[in-house]
Amino acid sequence: MKLFSLIDKAIFEYNLIESGDRILIGASGGKDSTALIEYFSERMKRPNPGFTFSALNIQTEFSGSLSEEIVSLFKNWNVNLITLKVDMMQRIREGKKMNCYWCSTQRRTELKNYAVANGFNKIALGHHLDDVLETALMNALNKGELCTMIPHLKYEKYPVSVIRPLYYCPESAIIAHTKERGYNGGTCTCNYQENSARKSARQKLECLTDGTPLQKRRLLSALKNVNVRYLP
16 A cells, blocks of 8 residues: 555544644654655645645754755745754763664753643654554553554643554555655654664564564554553
8 A cells, every 4th residue: 555545544444634733743764754744845836735744844953954855845835834943962961871762852841831832732743553553562561551653642741642643554654655755754863862662562563573564564553453451
């Protein structure tokens, strides 16, 4: 199934886009968020889309700005791109060190704060099927909990929710789509990268599913079809 059809499926099944929505998309410059922004720009061409969206890129002292290629694509797609500069290093507490999890948490906080302050009611993130399954494995093996990212998360304390339209999209489908479209997403080159748990979970997922989208979809289905009668 083509990438945009998989996104349509998730949006329909989980009601991720509703009439009157103002959606803020996190724009990292990577393949996942870029493909998601392309989808939203194409969806705006449909009759009566019923929503609006903007893309927010958070720049730090080590992530740099978006590539000229990505900025040019956004202009061609008529995307309203917002840039927010954040000094991450000043936020690190004494005795702590930079890592991927902490950095991503800070970025989500900035997205949430900007959305609340500027009247957006939803934040769209570029987490895909592999991310969801890797998180499930990490939680099961490291915390002893069966839980993962969900497609629509409503904050209790804030008037915004998080949506993940790429929920059904395996990473391989995103890679194939970006190659077909002829653009490349950037990757993080931060010298502070430390995400061994995620890398380990990715390797386990590939072994468990033979790296096939079909097996990954079945694993996600298993998370949604829990037979508690035969569990301890």
